[in-house]
Amino acid sequence: MSIASSQTDDSRHDAALEALRALLGDRLTTTLPMREAHGRDESWHHVVPPDAVAFATSTEEVAAIMRICARHHLPVIPYGTGTSLEGHLSALKGGLSLDLSRMDQVIRVNTSDLDVQVQAGVTRRALNHYLRDTGLFFPIDPGADASLGGMAATRASGTNAVRYGTMRENVLNLTAVMADGSIVRTAQRARKSSAGYDLTRLLVGSEGTLGIITELTLRLYGVPEAISSGSVSFDNFEGAINAVIETIQCGLPVARIEFLDEVQVDACNHYSHLSLPVSPLLLLEFHGTSNAVIEQAERFGEIAAAHGGGAFTWATKTEDRNQLWEARHNALYAALALKPGKKGMITDVCVPISRLADAIAETKTDLAASSITATMVGHVGDGNFHLIMLVDPASEAELAEAALLHDRLVGRALAMEGTCTGEHGIGEGKIKFMEAEHGAGLQVMRAIKQALDPLNILNPGKILPS
Amino acid sequence: MSIASSQTDDSRHDAALEALRALLGDRLTTTLPMREAHGRDESWHHVVPPDAVAFATSTEEVAAIMRICARHHLPVIPYGTGTSLEGHLSALKGGLSLDLSRMDQVIRVNTSDLDVQVQAGVTRRALNHYLRDTGLFFPIDPGADASLGGMAATRASGTNAVRYGTMRENVLNLTAVMADGSIVRTAQRARKSSAGYDLTRLLVGSEGTLGIITELTLRLYGVPEAISSGSVSFDNFEGAINAVIETIQCGLPVARIEFLDEVQVDACNHYSHLSLPVSPLLLLEFHGTSNAVIEQAERFGEIAAAHGGGAFTWATKTEDRNQLWEARHNALYAALALKPGKKGMITDVCVPISRLADAIAETKTDLAASSITATMVGHVGDGNFHLIMLVDPASEAELAEAALLHDRLVGRALAMEGTCTGEHGIGEGKIKFMEAEHGAGLQVMRAIKQALDPLNILNPGKILPS
Numbered sequence: 001m002s003i004a005s006s007q008t009d010d011s012r013h014d015a016a017l018e019a020l021r022a023l024l025g026d027r028l029t030t031t032l033p034m035r036e037a038h039g040r041d042e043s044w045h046h047v048v049p050p051d052a053v054a055f056a057t058s059t060e061e062v063a064a065i066m067r068i069c070a071r072h073h074l075p076v077i078p079y080g081t082g083t084s085l086e087g088h089l090s091a092l093k094g095g096l097s098l099d100l101s102r103m104d105q106v107i108r109v110n111t112s113d114l115d116v117q118v119q120a121g122v123t124r125r126a127l128n129h130y131l132r133d134t135g136l137f138f139p140i141d142p143g144a145d146a147s148l149g150g151m152a153a154t155r156a157s158g159t160n161a162v163r164y165g166t167m168r169e170n171v172l173n174l175t176a177v178m179a180d181g182s183i184v185r186t187a188q189r190a191r192k193s194s195a196g197y198d199l200t201r202l203l204v205g206s207e208g209t210l211g212i213i214t215e216l217t218l219r220l221y222g223v224p225e226a227i228s229s230g231s232v233s234f235d236n237f238e239g240a241i242n243a244v245i246e247t248i249q250c251g252l253p254v255a256r257i258e259f260l261d262e263v264q265v266d267a268c269n270h271y272s273h274l275s276l277p278v279s280p281l282l283l284l285e286f287h288g289t290s291n292a293v294i295e296q297a298e299r300f301g302e303i304a305a306a307h308g309g310g311a312f313t314w315a316t317k318t319e320d321r322n323q324l325w326e327a328r329h330n331a332l333y334a335a336l337a338l339k340p341g342k343k344g345m346i347t348d349v350c351v352p353i354s355r356l357a358d359a360i361a362e363t364k365t366d367l368a369a370s371s372i373t374a375t376m377v378g379h380v381g382d383g384n385f386h387l388i389m390l391v392d393p394a395s396e397a398e399l400a401e402a403a404l405l406h407d408r409l410v411g412r413a414l415a416m417e418g419t420c421t422g423e424h425g426i427g428e429g430k431i432k433f434m435e436a437e438h439g440a441g442l443q444v445m446r447a448i449k450q451a452l453d454p455l456n457i458l459n460p461g462k463i464l465p466s
Numbered sequence: 467m468s469i470a471s472s473q474t475d476d477s478r479h480d481a482a483l484e485a486l487r488a489l490l491g492d493r494l495t496t497t498l499p500m501r502e503a504h505g506r507d508e509s510w511h512h513v514v515p516p517d518a519v520a521f522a523t524s525t526e527e528v529a530a531i532m533r534i535c536a537r538h539h540l541p542v543i544p545y546g547t548g549t550s551l552e553g554h555l556s557a558l559k560g561g562l563s564l565d566l567s568r569m570d571q572v573i574r575v576n577t578s579d580l581d582v583q584v585q586a587g588v589t590r591r592a593l594n595h596y597l598r599d600t601g602l603f604f605p606i607d608p609g610a611d612a613s614l615g616g617m618a619a620t621r622a623s624g625t626n627a628v629r630y631g632t633m634r635e636n637v638l639n640l641t642a643v644m645a646d647g648s649i650v651r652t653a654q655r656a657r658k659s660s661a662g663y664d665l666t667r668l669l670v671g672s673e674g675t676l677g678i679i680t681e682l683t684l685r686l687y688g689v690p691e692a693i694s695s696g697s698v699s700f701d702n703f704e705g706a707i708n709a710v711i712e713t714i715q716c717g718l719p720v721a722r723i724e725f726l727d728e729v730q731v732d733a734c735n736h737y738s739h740l741s742l743p744v745s746p747l748l749l750l751e752f753h754g755t756s757n758a759v760i761e762q763a764e765r766f767g768e769i770a771a772a773h774g775g776g777a778f779t780w781a782t783k784t785e786d787r788n789q790l791w792e793a794r795h796n797a798l799y800a801a802l803a804l805k806p807g808k809k810g811m812i813t814d815v816c817v818p819i820s821r822l823a824d825a826i827a828e829t830k831t832d833l834a835a836s837s838i839t840a841t842m843v844g845h846v847g848d849g850n851f852h853l854i855m856l857v858d859p860a861s862e863a864e865l866a867e868a869a870l871l872h873d874r875l876v877g878r879a880l881a882m883e884g885t886c887t888g889e890h891g892i893g894e895g896k897i898k899f900m901e902a903e904h905g906a907g908l909q910v911m912r913a914i915k916q917a918l919d920p921l922n923i924l925n926p927g928k929i930l931p932s
Contacts (some may be wrong), residue, residue: 110818110820112711113818113819114715114717115818154660155660155664161658165635168664168667169631169635182909183906185905185907188884188885188903189883189884190849190883190885191819191848192621192623192850192885193885194621194671194889194892195886195887195891195892195896195903196671196892196900196907196908196929197668197676197911197929198621198671199910201664201668202663202664202667202668205662210663221717222716248580249578249580251688289761291757292758295757350657350658351656352579352581353578353579354579382657382658383657384656384657384658417654417655417656418655418656419656419659419661421661422659422660423658426661430661433661434661434662437654437661438661439650439651440649440650440651441650441651441662441665442662443648444650444663444665444918445662445665447917447918448663451913452910464662
């Protein structure tokens with residue numbers, strides 16, 4: 001029996017914080033405001049603040065912190081920008097919030113290889129700002145200006161995924177600190193490899209439960225020669241969704257194809273001072289050569305017209321385009337502004353595209369029969385859509401009604417061979433759906449977690465139901 | 467202590483075969499020719515035949531076989547078409563070759579979702595033949611007519627990967643039988659998901675060491691409106707490779723861009739009755755709309771000319787195009803025909819594209835100073851190239867000299883942030899490079915293997931050095 005395991009929890013906890021303070025000095029803090037700030041995300045979840053917050057500045061330091069925490073069995077919850085949505089940051093078993101935001105260095109841009117190596121705390125906007133003179137960009141865009149480490153940890157995607165894929169496809173390798181403090185580089189920088197198990201993809205989407213991502217190498221893309229954006233309104237959502245389905249099925253390489261229902265459009269009009277027709281809307285973006293962009297837009301115009309779409313409104317000027325996408329990015333805040341004081345319970349199902357119209361229709365019917373106000377937005381080119389259900393976190397009845405709608409929506413998505421979460425992750429909030437979605441696969445996930453984090457100190461209580 | 471664990475190895479082995487025979491009848495065989503046929507691949511490796519061969523016809527039957535083997539600790543080696551290249555099929559610890567070639571059903575084509583569900587034994591050519599009237603195709607093409615289960619297990623790629631990705635990007639989900647006989651469906655059919663650990667990508671590339679892939683859902687693509695192929699010869703390899711590098715760096719979406727050195731071109735001329743100039747060659751293919759294909763080809767023509775390329779020779783007729791790619795696919799057999807009786811020791815490094823010219827130049831220099839005859843071919847758009855070194859498996863000296871060249875080549879690739887294997891996998895043949903390539907990551911892989919296959923009965927002795 002080790003000395004550590006004969007300690008009480010309290011004394012072990014104190015010893016851990018003492019060792020961390022010796023390592024980090026004033027980069028360890030236990031003040032209530034700082035703890036509360038790190039126990040907050042952008043969701044409706046009641047988040048439990050951690051016992052302390054550490055600010056790390058290097059992979060080696062994260063490893064040293066992890067070794068201390070392992071010795072004292074102190075849970076560690078990695079923190080990027082706090083923009084997650086499923087209670088990922090909640091210190092369910094106490095422990096340390098490990099803030100990586102000071103690891104914000106772009107280490108190396110390899111323009112010739114179209115990749116970049118960054119520390120985990122670099123945000124997607126900071127990266128693209130850094131890249132502005134290179135002719136390259138990183139496309140993954142979940143809306144929030146999240147950290148790239150956090151985006152990898154939740155397997156984020158967003159508006160550009162229909163063209164460029166998700167974090168799954170765009171991380172070439174990553175450096176992670178494992179539960180025992182060992183530092184692992186998951187792969188080389190080559191574009192492809194068959195050398196053993198795919199540790200990169202195992203860590204992408206693992207939400208801090210298998211290792212702490214400290215550095216990443218990401219794929220970059222050339223800034224397209226031409227970009228055009230526009231919007232088209234439809235009389236009803238069926239027309240909009242069927243236009244999307246046909247667009248995807250015919251292989252048109254749209255860069256973005258986003259759906260907003262009439263409730264969301266109305267909210268955006270108010271929040272972002274727009275004057276869009278209050279009816280179902282598709283926002284689109286095309287990337288390519290000047291000719292290709294025109295060809296794509298014309299082809300899409302024909303498809304939209306065939307499904308009852310109105311005139312395509314172009315946003316050719318950069319500022320108009322930015323205003324349109326800024327409004328889309330602020331959809332959550334616009335929705336929240338509909339009912340001040342309420343929080344957003346956000347669903348995130350993703351279904352095969354052939355089932356998308358059915359999934360949305362049944363969901364709309366369900367919603368209409370409830371008392372919940374909700375907007376609908378979607379990365380519909382992927383079959384992924386969100387409800388933002390406005391709930392009062394203090395109202396048990398409202399939470400219960402929204403949760404029931406959510407349960408029914410996930411049940412519907414699973415029956416259509418879809419998933420409970422396309423891009424937000426499981427965290428604490430969707431843990432109840434894991435058994436239904438994965439069946440026997442859940443045991444495989446548990447075995448992996450047990451093997452790589454036997455003390456269960458890496459973001460415990462997330463992803464896997466106990 | 468269980469009864470099984472008190473048995474001797476021999477009696478356990480006999481009991482396992484007896485139980486398998488009761489389950490499978492004459493679909494279990496122990497005849498020497500059949501065992502030898504299943505202990506053969508297309509490489510130079512001395513492969514150890516299994517003790518018996520089983521032909522499975524369903525996932526449930528694979529599960530029943532696996533449960534028997536687990537009970538009796540009998541190793542299981544999945545078998546598709548026997549076209550692997552690194553001794554993957556060798557029964558290093560005896561055991562059962564589990565032949566999945568009779569699981570050859572296309573289960574469901576979802577044309578609207580651009581995906582298809584197949585049993586693991588369907589080969590890539592059989593699938594594309596099946597799809598011929600749908601307007602869709604499956605692009606991944608490793609040359610050999612491998613089974614799709616085997617291609618997933620080795621994370622195969624090939625000539626089209628530069629445009630369409632590898633098996634990593636093109637498997638939506640798979641069904642696998644785990645070491646305890648449980649059946650796991652790794653994911654739903656949605657295009658993306660953030661629901662827990664990525665078991666799909668964990669099994670892709672695991673070479674039968676973590677589970678037996680029995681079914682897969684694969685992404686499909688629309689057959690391009692226009693396809694054009696062609697070839698261009700260069701005075702020296704530097705020109706050819708620099709043309710490739712510039713093509714990739716400027717984002718030209720070539721569907722294929724293949725390199726053959728002058729030795730390989732000469733071999734192909736003889737084997738495939740062609741009359742290509744005996745000098746370094748690039749073979750290309752462009753996919754897209756009629757306009758896009760012309761635009762791409764013109765742009766590439768300019769790049770090739772700037773790097774000393776000769777005239778671009780078009781293969782516009784389908785039969786000419788097929789002849790060209792057939793010759794490329796037969797490159798291995800063409801190389802082997804240069805020295806009848808010898809076998810091919812095939813290297814498979816992949817480096818970041820910016821290092822490709824250096825990697826090839828240093829390799830050519832190394833080779834010139836040796837007594838080994840070798841051809842060079844490459845999926846150079848990915849930074850991936852092969853040497854086919856012709857060796858006499860009975861000559862210790864020749865094997866040693868080739869192995870030394872291979873070691874030096876891999877060392878060079880790793881120093882350039884590349885990998886020892888872009889697409890062939892580790893098997894038995896590249897196991898010695900795992901430590902150098904993965905360092906601490908190797909311990910993570912071992913922990914996963916131990917967790918998912920504690921008896922070490924799934925293709926033991928592959929991927930992980932003991």
